[in-house]
Structure formats: structure tokens, C-alpha cells
Amino acid sequence: MPRPPLARERVLDAFETLLIDDGERAATLDATAKAAGVSKGGLLYHFASKDDLVAGLLDRLEVAAREDLDRMATAPGGAVAYFLRTSIMEDTALDRVLVAASRIAQGGAAAASDALRRVRESWAEALRPHVRDQTALDLVMLVSDGLYYNNALDTAGAEGSGLAGPVPRGAELEKLIALVQRAVS
Template identity: 50%
Template sequence: MTSSRERILDSFEDILIKDGGRAATIDNVAAAAGVSKGGLLYHFPSKEALVDGLGERLFSLSARDLEAMAVDPEGPARYYVRTSMYEDSPLDRALVAMARLAQQGHPKAQASFNRILRLWLTALEEQLGSRSVSRAVKLMGDGLYYEAAFFGGVEAERQTESELQDVLKIVDLVVREGRRPPGPT
């Protein structure tokens, strides 16, 4: 059984994902979570506190993802791209919800979202040793993710394993070529 606090955050995410930030009022979130308005305000005294709670959740889930990326046997580049498929996971939901707020210009959401994106880029750079290669890998993964999350979600045509392996070969090529010393021009 999830706590009231977690149910409230889950409901906040769900409303943001399905209906956007304007629909994510205190009253709507409380109703969706099955708590009274007073119960919601006990845990989150304002909508800003809800955004802060979502930011904490996103940071925690991202930290776990960064840890998994660091120890993945296929390496960080392959991990990042391989896991850039929208699966409606807790991390996916927190990312999309925060992105919805950031798209509407919410300053805390933009700062939180940008912080997470920088953490992934920094982790890739530390592990791959090249900012350019890391950006290329990140953009490949982000492109796959955003296409699925924002333009199809779970109803989108899923990438086949064969297609994913083809993309991962390109990732390997980018990483390999990015590590080569530049040749004569």
C-alpha cells in the first residue's frame, strides 16, 4: 500500500502527463489521490511544494539510473540509448510530468529538469572521456525517448530488437570514432 504522500505525487504526475499543468490544481490532485484537500495540504502546503516533491522524486530516480549506467556491462553509451525507450516506468512518468511543467515555463521545473539533463551528460562525459561524443550519444537517446514519450507514448509502434541493435551499432561507431585521435586534415 502506498503512502498518501506517494499517492498524491502519483496523481500530480498523472494529471500533468494527461492534462497539463493548468489541470493540476490542488483540488484536482486531491480528488485524484483520494485524499481531502486538507490531507494534501498536510503533505504539500502549496502547488510549489508539489513541484518540489516531484523534483525530489525525479532526482532520486535519476540518481538510481545514473548508478545503473555506471556499472552496466555494455557501457554507459549503450545503456543510455538502450534505456531511452519510453516504458511508462516511474522514471519515465516523473520525467514527462516535469517536462510538461518546464514546457509551460515553470522556473522550478525548468531548473529541476535541466539539472537532471546536465547530470546525465556529465556522467556520460566522465565515463566516455569526450564532451562531443557524450553529447552525440545523449542526443541519440533523447531523440528516441522524446519521440516515444511525447509523440506516441505506449501506443507508439515499438522499436524492434533488430532496430535497436542497429542503433546500438551506430552508438558503438560514434564512441569508437570519438576516441580516435584526429587524423591529418
């Protein structure tokens, strides 16, 4: 498949950043064009409407999720360890597009909610062969949700911020992963 034009990617990058930083309402076509450094006509050349821009972002999510599933399938330490380790946001391309798509979903876009649901279901299906039963799979998914949620709330990056529970890192995270792996296998 040919690589999309650079201007198109710049527009998607700008839209994604606006969504993350300022929310769905602020991510207008005019604001996106300005942030991307293109004219509104240049933006409209690639995306005829905001709906098309959202569709482009959701396509980006699908590609990032597929790449993540590929990494999960070959990860040293196994799929469960990889999934939990990557449940802590590191500002990866996948993290950014997940947050941006969440912002769109929060604005009421059913397509974004559906895309996020499909990603979650694809992770669950990839993990299913690596756990003993549905309860074990639910445990892995809930631990992942907790890691992600606490990390998202820990905006100060310091313990005791009052917003989130602990976000284990390093050896603490590895101990948690080992504990979960023992419980689910």
C-alpha cells in the same frame, strides 16, 4: 532515511498522473486531492501549496535520476548502451516523472526547467568517461534526444503514423547502439 507516508506518495502519484494526462493547468490542488482519494486537508497536511507539491515532484525526479545514474554505472554493455536503450519510454517511474516535470516546465516554472537541466547535465557527466571527446558526447545525447522525441510522438505505436520517425526496437535498437558505440569510443 524514513519512508514517506503512503498518503504523501498517493498525492504525488495523483499529481504526476494529472500532469501527464491533463497538463499543468488541470493539476490543481482540488483535482489532485480528488485523484489521490484524500481530502483537501489531507493533501494540505503533506503539501501546504501547489509550489510545495511541485517541489515534492521535483524531489522525486532527483531521486529517480540518481537511481538511474546508479544503474547506468553498473549496466551490462556499458553506460552508453544503457543510456540509449533507456531513451525509449517504457512508462518507468523515471519516464513518468520526467514527463510530469516537463509539463510543469512548459507552464513556466523555472524550478522544473532547472531540475530537468540538472538531470541532463548529470547524464552527460556520467557518459563523458565513456566517450572519446565532446563531439562524441554530443552525438550520444542527440541520438538519445531523437529516440525519446520520436517515441513520444509515436502515440499510435505503429510505424507510419505520420508523426514520428522510426523508433527502433529489439535487434534494430541494438544495431543502432553498436553503431553509436563504435562512433564514440
